[in-house]
Amino acid sequence: MxxxxxxxxxxxxxxxxxxxxxxxxxxxxxxxxxxxxxxxxxxxxxxxxxxxxxxxxxxxxxxADKQDFAAAISAEVRMEVEALVTARNAAVSDPLERIAGGMQIAAQFALEQRRRSAVLMRGQGSSTARAHPLNRGLVADVEAALANGLLRPAARENGVLFWLALCQMLITHIVERKLGRDEAAAVLSGMLVLGLTGLGVAADRAETIAAAAARELGASSAG
Known part of the structure; x- marks a missing residue:
C-alpha cells in the first residue's frame, strides 16, 4: 500500500x-x-x-521533516481547491467539461488567492501520483472520458500527471506574472485547447470547451 x-x-x-x-x-x-x-x-x-x-x-x-511539513500545508490548500472544483462540477456530467472545469477553478483560485496559490505550489511535489487521495476526482473524470472513447489510451497511465502539471504551471504563471482576469482567461483558453487535444480530444470540441471555460472565468467575480 x-x-x-x-x-x-x-x-x-x-x-x-x-x-x-x-x-x-x-x-x-x-x-x-x-x-x-x-x-x-x-x-x-x-x-x-x-x-x-x-x-x-x-x-x-x-x-517527519520540513518537506513533509510543506506537503501538509499544500494539501490543506489543495483541499480548498478540490472543494471548489466539486462545487463547480456538481451539475456537470460531461467528463471533458469536468476536467476543463478543474483547470478553470485552478486559474480562478490563482487570481483570487495569490498567496495561498504560492503556498500550494511550494509543497505540491508529493501529490502528483495518480493514486494520491487528492486526485480521486480527476482520476474518475479521466476514467469516464476513457470509457466513452474521448481520450487516447495513453491518458490512462499519464493523463492525470499531464493535467496536474498543466494546472500547476497555469497557477504559477498567473501568480508570477500577476495576470489580470482577461489575461488569465486567454491563457486558460489556450492551455485547455492544447491540453485537451494532447489527451486526444478532437480539436473542435476542445476549442468549444475551452471557450466556454474562459468565458466563465472572465465573468466570475473576484473573491
Whole structure:
C-alpha cells in the first residue's frame, strides 16, 4: 500500500488529542504565513515553532521533516481547491467539461488567492501520483472520458500527471506574472485547447470547451 506523508491532512484527525490538534493547527497556520513568502528550504524550523508558539520537539511529533511539513500545508490548500472544483462540477456530467472545469477553478483560485496559490505550489511535489487521495476526482473524470472513447489510451497511465502539471504551471504563471482576469482567461483558453487535444480530444470540441471555460472565468467575480 502506498502511504502519503500528508495523510493526516486529508483524513479524519479525531485520533489526535485536543492539545495535539491545537499544536498541529498552530504549526500549519504558522507555516502558511512563512511559506507564502519563501520556499521551505529557506524557513528554519525555529522560525516555525517560534511563530506557532510551541516547543521545537512538537514539530517532529507531527511532521517527519520540513518537506513533509510543506506537503501538509499544500494539501490543506489543495483541499480548498478540490472543494471548489466539486462545487463547480456538481451539475456537470460531461467528463471533458469536468476536467476543463478543474483547470478553470485552478486559474480562478490563482487570481483570487495569490498567496495561498504560492503556498500550494511550494509543497505540491508529493501529490502528483495518480493514486494520491487528492486526485480521486480527476482520476474518475479521466476514467469516464476513457470509457466513452474521448481520450487516447495513453491518458490512462499519464493523463492525470499531464493535467496536474498543466494546472500547476497555469497557477504559477498567473501568480508570477500577476495576470489580470482577461489575461488569465486567454491563457486558460489556450492551455485547455492544447491540453485537451494532447489527451486526444478532437480539436473542435476542445476549442468549444475551452471557450466556454474562459468565458466563465472572465465573468466570475473576484473573491
Amino acid at each position: 502506498v502511504k502519503y506523508a500528508i495523510s493526516m491532512s486529508i483524513a479524519d484527525q479525531s485520533s489526535l488529542s485536543p492539545r495535539a490538534a491545537r499544536t498541529r493547527a498552530a504549526l500549519i497556520a504558522a507555516g502558511f504565513d512563512l511559506l507564502a513568502d519563501r520556499p521551505i528550504d529557506a524557513i528554519p524550523i525555529d522560525d516555525v515553532v517560534a511563530r506557532a508558539g510551541v516547543a521545537k520537539g512538537s514539530f517532529f511529533n507531527h511532521f
